[in-house]
Amino acid sequence: MTPRRSLLASALLGACAAPVPAPLLPVPAPGGIAVAAEAWHTDLCLPAGLLRAGPLAPFAGAAPAAQGFAFGFGLDSWMRADRPSLAEVLGAVSGGPAVVSVRATPGPLPPGAEDSVALRLPRGGAEAIAAFILGSIATPPVAAPPGGSWLLLPARRGYTLGFTCNTWVMEALAAAGLPVPVAGIRLRGEAMAALRDEARRQAAAQPVSSPGGVT
Structure with missing residues (x-):
């Protein structure tokens, strides 16, 4: 392995290290979404009601009890591996075919979530995210398994070190009208830091009620 590839592989493995769970x-919140982080990966977490009321409804057809659905993106070989090995690490460095993942979740976040950021969407944002997800997959949507297993659908775009699961999440949020960066976002830490900045911006813009209920 060349020094450059060794460095990139080390960085990728470091990005997979899980912090202490919060x-x-x-x-x-009602009408909003969340981004959940687990190991190196981030997912868009949409409330089940948002799916069932729009064009993403086919994903929810087999999981009526699910409270949420988590959407992600990743290297096909990595996402399908039971235990990703050095071969999958090198594959992530060189890039390759990608998949869009869907999970029906018993709660609003995936059970293994270690971190999350909740965000409000601007008007039309939910519809824009649905269009982005449908535009990312190369096949028609099908029902996600009710038990929370991964549904993996071929993606229209390939995975590269310049366009990772975290880049995909940020691009979806930007498509929804949120002022978040996309270029240069590759790792989980970069994505979550940018999303916390957006959450703080949204909190500062939220009207504050006085004790008497006047804003």
């Missing part, structure tokens, strides 16, 4: 994780 005791309480933000979940989507």
Whole structure:
């Protein structure tokens, strides 16, 4: 392995290191969404009601009890491996075919979520995210398994070190009208830091009620 590839592989493995789980994780508010992080990966977490009321409804058809659905993106070989090996690490460095993942979740976030950021969407944002997800997959949507297993659908775009799962999430949010960066976002830490900045911006813009209820 060349020094450059060794460095990139080390960085990728470092991005997979899981931090100490947070005791309480933000979940989507009504009309909002969340981004959940687990190991190196981030997912868009949409409330089940948002799916069932729009064009993403086919994904929810087999999981009526699910409270949420998590959408992600990743290297096909990595996402299908039971235990990703050095071969999958090198594949992630060189890039290759990608998949869009879908999971029906028993709660608003995936059970293994270690971190999350909840965000409000601008008007039309939910519809824009649905269009982005449908535009990312190369096949028609099908029902996600009710038990939370991964549904993996071929993606229209390939995976590269310049366009990872975290880049995909940020691009989806930008498509929804949120002022988040896309270029240069590759790792989980970069994505979550940018999303916390957006969450703080949204909190600062939220009207504050006075004790008498006047804003």
